[in-house]
Amino acid sequence: MGRLFGTDGVRGVANADLTAELALGLSVAAAHVLAEAGTFEGHRPTAVVGRDPRASGEFLEAAVVAGLASAGVDVLRVGVLPTPAVAYLTGALGADLGVMLSASHNAMPDNGIKFFARGGHKLADELEDKIEAIYREHRTGAPWERPTGAGVGRVSDYDEGFDKYIAHLIAVLPNRLDGLKIVLDEAHGAAARVSPEAFARAGAEVITIGAEPDGLNINDGCGSTHLGLLKQAVVEHGADFGIAHDGDADRCLAVDGSGEEIDGDQILAVLALAMRESGQLRKNTVVATVMSNLGFKLAMEAEGIALVQTGVGDRYVLESMKENGYALGGEQSGHVIILDHATTGDGTLTGLMLAARVAATGRSLADLVGVMRRLPQVLINVPDVDKSRVATSGELAAAVADAERELGTTGRVLLRPSGTEPLVRVMVEAADIEQARSVAGRLADAVKSALG
Structure with a gap:
């Protein structure tokens, strides 16, 4: 069995890979590692538990709550809320x-x-390893030490979480959004109530799509991974722009008033300039990953802003920010971390800050993102391969070397195993889109040949 934790927690097909038994056992282990249950005299450890609207979240939530309470942890259930809301609370x-x-x-x-x-901070690898080790130890037969009587955890619903989180978002906005018409695509996910309410309270005229979760339709043809409906709605309603979240709303992508896509790099560029202007861009530095578009790096250089790049995953962006005191970082995928106001990527907060910049400057979003020119970038996901051999395959290394020689200094190549799915991602940038597509296609074939 491989490592349970990936780049963003433990993930898999619910009730197949991710079972109720696994959820319960991991929660007990997490209680022993993170809550230090029973080690403080008179201390009642507490956990906040939330979920997105997936049908499987109902039984998994019950398992997690049972595990925590059985380990002596009091549980506050906040219900369906975005991931950043659970982190904030x-x-x-x-x-x-x-x-x-x-x-x-x-x-x-x-x-x-x-x-x-x-x-509300994501776990370092060492803590995840410790949780996993304790889980495996007790899974093989070592009994848990469980409290009894009054020592068991108590479970209650914390309905105030919704308003408390929205109040936090509104409080950190630099200005109101009056006069803006914004379309929000909620991906039938965790922000279906939160995001429209926050934008409306901030003064925007809000039109929502993808805001009717039924437990089965999350991310289905909508949200940040499917921008077609948002583009159409923005143009049809004559909106200033649109914002799209993913299922747990830790991401934010956008489309401008004409329906053109705006990715996380472009959002980062706009926010970096805004934060520098307000004196909030500490050390005049922004943090991004190696997947960021080369155009973003060139734009930051032109503006005199330093760029620090990390491995792929918002957790690594966050680690760099915390270690070095940076205020802004994120990923092309739309994970944007504004560390003064959030401990993780927050799609609603990012969208609000982007809208606030539009409102404050009176400029269109298309005009603001013109600060960077996005170079052609092709990303191909190659499934059904042994992603563990990406770094050791000689055949693949030779194919990458050939591609890099062809691109020279005008482009770059990046191959990486996905941390959340069983596939390898092939990314190629070039000054010319046809060259990028050609090189990416050949590399994808090489991945299939070498790792299939």
Whole structure:
């Protein structure tokens, strides 16, 4: 059995890979690691538990709550809320840990478990390894030490979480959004109530799509992974722009008033300039991953803003930000972290800040994102291969070397195994889109040949 934790928690097909038994056992292990249950005299550890609207989240939530309570942890159930809301509430309520049940942008049959430590922070690899080790130890027969009587955890619903989170979002906005008409695509996900309410309270005229979750339709043809409906709605309604979230609303992508897509790199560029202008861009630096478009790097250089690049995954962006005191970072996929106001990527907060910049400047979103020119970038996902051999295959290394020689200094190549899905991602950038497509296609074939 491989490592349970991926780049964003434990994820898999619900009731197949991710079972109720696994959810319960991991929650007990997490309680022993993160809540230090029973180690403080008179201390009642507390956990915040939330989920996205997936049908499987109902039974997985029950399993997680049972595991935590059986380990002596009091549980506050906040219901269906975005991942960043659970992270925020974990910190704001002084909880020992938080748990979010979501598979983010994945299709409905999948689900996942994300743990947060005190303060609402994602776990370092060492903590995940410790949780997994304890889980495996007790799975093989070592009995848990369980409290009895008054020592068991108590479970209650925390309905105030919705308003508390929205109040936080509104409080950190630099200005109101009056006069803006915005279309919001909620991906039938966790932000279906939160995001429209927050934008409306901030003064925007809001039109929503993808805001009727039924447990089965999350991310289905909508949201940040399917922008077609949002583009259409923005143009039809004559909106200033549109915002799209994923299933757990830790991402934000956008489309401008003419329906053109705006990715996380472009959003980062706009926010970097806004934060520099307000004196909030600490060390005049923004953090991004190696997947960021080369055009973003060139734009930041032209503006005199330093760029630090990390491995792929918002957790690595966040680690760099925390270690070095940076204020802004994110991914091309739309995970944007504004560390003064959030401990993780927050799609609603990002969308609000982007809208606030439009409102404050009086400029269109298309005009603002003109600060960077996005170079042609082709991404191909290659499924059904042994992703563990990406770094060791000589055949693949030779194919990459050939591609890099062809591109020279005008482009780049990146191959990486997905941390959340069984596939290898092939990314190629070039000054010419046809060259990028040609090189990417050949590399995808090489991946199939070498790793199939």
